[in-house]
Amino acid sequence: MFMRRFFGQCLLFALTLASHGRYKRSSACYGPLGCFSTDGFFSLRRPINVLPASRESVNTQFRLYTRKNPQEDHVVRVDYPVTYDLSNFEPKNPTKFIIHGFTDNGFKPWIIQMKDEFLKYGDLNVFVVDWGSGSRPPYVQATANTRLVGAEIAYMIKFLQKKGLKTKDVHLIGHSLGSHTAGYAGRATKNLGRITGLDPAGPYFEYTSPRVQLDPTDATFVDNIHTDARNILRFGLGMMQASGHVDYYPNSGSHQPGCDKDPFTFVKISGIEEVYNWIISGLTRFVACDHMRSVYYFTESINSKCRFRSFECENYENYKKGRCSMQPSAQMGLHADQYIPYRRKRVKLFLETSDEDPFCEFLYEIEIDIGRHALDSSKQRGELYLQIVGDGAKTDLIKLTRGHRDLKPDTKMSFVMRTKTFITKVLSVEFKWMEDKSWYKPWTWGILGGKKKNIYINKIKVVNNDAEEFFLCRFGSTQVKANKIESFSTSSFCT
Structure with a gap:
């Protein structure tokens, strides 16, 4: 127990680590993306707030995949319209944006797998939003950069609208920090169709203002899958707070079967090259099994015959005791939009999964x-x-x-x-x-x-x-x- 608390406190310290001398500005403007301010972002849960890094530093890339180019990406840049003209983008097709989180980039295996499943499912435009240069530590700076990336996505959507894209056909899928990034994009886009949050990041976001975190008002339909909803001192990277029209909590939403953790074995295998990088990179990988499971659930749901059928309930304890309706009311994953509760928000749904792939039962x-x-x-x-x-x-x-x-x-x-x-x-x-x-x-x-x-x-x-x-x-x-x-x-x- 002592070691778990120690590791958790080290991780929390690393996530909030920032040099006050580097961040004295309270606002800054970023060309066509507009101006950003830290006003309204401070709270007990966000004691340190900084401005996004420059567009050049974050270097957001939009890597387009379609059925005509399923393996080789085509980078589309708003500032260079010729890149659009040379692409296979089809405005009449539904468009998906996959947005990664902290320390990830646009070439991670889980992103490629999700992209492949989408193209297998239908004739879609699939954008991988690669902001790997801005997702690096420290965590405080990465959280700030999500605002810039969200603005970049909204800027791209506006550009594509001029080419015939309808915002109701746009679906943003974000993992961890990418979930809140999608929220910022949705807030800046009128009538955005859908946002799916895959274990939305908890540290610096949970129980903050709707302006800060993903919120049901950010799109016509917002659904979330919570898989690592525990306090950061217990290695939790996600959030328990419901933040969509429907929020799914598989296996309670806090721990997934098969994700057993042994910190001493992990340290022995991984080693410690230097304390800071170990805390950020090594320990993050160690605790990421639960956090990443949301990605695998969603990816599996795209083409699986199994439906991840879920049950509406007040909490997991009542669900386990059979105190909820026995009629499945929704499907977790891509097909969650088949169940949109009328004029309701933050509807909680529960289900159980297997401990190995395939996870759906x-x-x-x-x-x-x-x-x-x-x-x-x-x-x-x-x-x-x-x-x-x-x-x-x-x-x-x-x-x-x-x-x-x-x-x-x-x-x-x-x-x-x-x-x-x-x-x-x-x-x-x-x-x-x-x-x-x-x-x-x-x-x-x-x-x-x-x-x-x-x-x-x-x-x-x-x-x-x-x-x-x-x-x-x-x-x-x-x-x-x-x-x-x-x-x-x-x-x-x-x-």
Whole structure:
């Protein structure tokens, strides 16, 4: 615990490190981008604020990819219109801008992978916004540079509008600092279509003014994926605060499965060339697994059959306890715009993912219709299990209940089943229930050969990933003995 706090404090110190003597100006103008001021940016969460570096220093590049040039980028510069004339930009096509964050650049593998998935998905204009020269440490300067890069993006969009681009067809996707960069661009662009924040940066942004951070007013639709929403002293690089129309919190939004951290092993492997660079570069890579997972979730969502279906809830604790609607209301990732809540902002949605690629899991809505028998209608208690069998594929036998549940006659029980197996046509299910035999309930042990316990199933309904319904049953109410597997098949008699 001490070492974690020490490393966190070192990282926080490095992020706020800046020389007061270098930054005495409170405002400055940058040609066609207009003027910038630090007024209104100071707060307890932003004790040090500086102006953006020069345009030449940040050197923002717009690297265009289309289906006509999917591998070789074409740099488009507003100040040199001939670069546009020589490009493959098509104003009628939807346009995506991918914006990286702190210490990254436009050639990172995750950016290239996302670009490739976009071009596989559709005939799009994909701009990679490369501001690698301005994203370097210190963090305070990089945060200031996001304002300049945001203005550069807005400047480019205005230029493209003159060529026929419609702002409603523009989608900005920003990771970390890139999320807030997208917010600045959206604030300067009228009727911008959409902004997606991929784990928006927390340090220097969370709980600050809407002028400072990404906000629902920055675009017609703003959606965010939070994956590393913890305090910076606990190595968190993202923010927990909801800042869009819809905010997704996979696996609570603060820690992702598979991102186990061992700082001592990390230091041993990475080494320390010099303290400052280690704190900024080495430790950042060490804690970046959760932070980067938002990127991989979004990239996977572009072309995956799996939909990252999510559930609206007040918080993760209520979601885990099943206190939210069991009806998935949205899809995390590219297709989140299929769910735009009417006149609502900061709607929180929760889901769970796998711990490895592919991260998305298919969800099957299960409804168990428990019947009764005239001579045996007692209530039982236990756990329910189900296996779905399809044409050429089947799931594991998966537990539906969290702990033991009362199994009452003439009731319907609903569950959401998660699995990586995709089944288009359900043919049958294998159903099992395990009776509650707790150590503190000796009357459930069955040592004295008590009455055998049964439940009766009228039918089982399965709704697959494509919202297709399948009804499975036998003739009449079927007896299912405890700890025994029974099969049910699809039939027109079940409906």
